[in-house]
Amino acid sequence: MSVASKSRLVYLSGKMVPEGEAKISIFDSAVMLGDCVTESTRTFAHQPFRLTDHIDRLYRSLKITRIDVGHSRKELTQITRDVLDANMHALNAADDCWIVHNISRGLLKHGPSPAQQNTATVMIFTDHMDLRGWAKYYTDGCHAVTSMSRAVPAQSLDARIKNRSRLAYTMADTEARLVDPDAQCVLLDIHGNIAENKGGNLCVVTDGELRTPTTENSLAGISRQTVLELSGDLGIPVRESRLQMYDLYTADEVFFTSTPYCIMPATRFNGLPVSDGKVGPVTKQLLDAWSKRVGVDIVSQAQRQIDRQ
Numbered sequence: 001m002s003v004a005s006k007s008r009l010v011y012l013s014g015k016m017v018p019e020g021e022a023k024i025s026i027f028d029s030a031v032m033l034g035d036c037v038t039e040s041t042r043t044f045a046h047q048p049f050r051l052t053d054h055i056d057r058l059y060r061s062l063k064i065t066r067i068d069v070g071h072s073r074k075e076l077t078q079i080t081r082d083v084l085d086a087n088m089h090a091l092n093a094a095d096d097c098w099i100v101h102n103i104s105r106g107l108l109k110h111g112p113s114p115a116q117q118n119t120a121t122v123m124i125f126t127d128h129m130d131l132r133g134w135a136k137y138y139t140d141g142c143h144a145v146t147s148m149s150r151a152v153p154a155q156s157l158d159a160r161i162k163n164r165s166r167l168a169y170t171m172a173d174t175e176a177r178l179v180d181p182d183a184q185c186v187l188l189d190i191h192g193n194i195a196e197n198k199g200g201n202l203c204v205v206t207d208g209e210l211r212t213p214t215t216e217n218s219l220a221g222i223s224r225q226t227v228l229e230l231s232g233d234l235g236i237p238v239r240e241s242r243l244q245m246y247d248l249y250t251a252d253e254v255f256f257t258s259t260p261y262c263i264m265p266a267t268r269f270n271g272l273p274v275s276d277g278k279v280g281p282v283t284k285q286l287l288d289a290w291s292k293r294v295g296v297d298i299v300s301q302a303q304r305q306i307d308r309q
C-alpha cells in the first residue's frame with residue numbers, strides 16, 4: 001500500500017493540493033538550472049526521525065545558496081507536520097514514509113542574470129518508504145564499486161549543501177553499474193580519497209575502530225551522525241579521517257549510511273570480498289542498536305515488504 005495515491009496531498013508554495021494538481025513551471029530554476037536545495041527525512045513507526053536536524057541542515061543549505069524560503073523554521077516545521085498528518089491515513093501500520101523538501105529559487109527572470117531571487121518554489125511531499133530494493137543487502141551485503149567520475153570538489157560546491165543538482169552523482173552511479181548492474185557507487189574525491197555514495201555516506205570498521213570520511217568531501221549525513229552516536233553508546237571507537245581505496249580493500253567491515261535504509265552493508269569492494277565476504281558483527285550490532293532506538297526492526301521491516309509482494 002502506498003502513500004503515493006490519488007488521495008495524496010502535497011504542499012506547493014502556500015497550498016496543500018492533490019498530487020495531480022501540483023504543477024510547477026518549466027521555467028522554474030529547479031528545472032532550468034538544478035537550482036534547488038533538498039532534504040529527505042523518514043519516519044519510524046510513523047514518527048519523523050530527527051526532523052529538527054533535517055530542517056536545520058535545510059536552512060544551512062538555503063543560507064549558503066541564498067534562497068529565501070519565505071518561512072521561519074517553526075513555520076516550515078509545522079507545514080511539514082501538516083503534510084505528514086494529511087497523508088498518514090494511507091500508510092500501512094507496518095510501513096513508514098519519506099518526507100521530502102525541495103526548495104528552488106523560483107521562476108527565472110528574463111535577462112542577463114536569470115537566477116535572481118524570486119518567490120521560492122516550496123515543494124513538500126510524503127512518499128511510501130519502499131525498502132524492497134535494499135532488503136537483500138541487509139543479509140547478503142552489496143557490491144561497492146568506485147566510479148570513474150570524481151566527486152565535485154568542495155571548492156566548487158560544498159558537499160554539505162544538500163542539493164538537487166544530481167548529474168554528477170547520477171553519472172557516478174551509472175558508471176559503477178557498468179561494472180556490476182547491482183553495484184553501489186563509491187565516489188573518490190579529486191585527490192583519490194573516499195568521498196561518498198550518490199545518496200549515502202561510507203563507514204569502515206578495521207580492528208574494532210569505525211572510520212568515516214570527514215565532511216570535507218561528503219555530506220554531513222544524519223544517518224552517519226546517528227551511527228557515530230550509536231557507536232559512542234556501544235563503546236566502539238570512531239574516527240573521522242581521510243580514507244583511500246586501500247582502507248576499503250583491507251577493512252573488516254564496510255557499510256553505507258542513508259536515510260531510507262539506515263545502514264547498508266557492503267560485502268564486496270571492486271570485485272574483492274570485504275574480509276570473509278559476510279555482513280560483519282559491528283554492522284549487525286549497529287543495526288540492532290538503531291532498531292532499538294527507534295522501536296522498529298529495520299531489517300524485518302524491509303524483509304516484510306518482500307514477503308508481502
Ligand SMILES: Cc1ncc(COP(=O)(O)O)c(C=O)c1O
Nearest residue numbers: 199200201219221222223258259
Ligand atoms: C550525496 C549524499 N550523501 C549522503 C547522504 C546521506 O545523508 P542522510 O543520512 O542525511 O540521509 C545523502 C542523502 O540523501 C546524499 O544525497
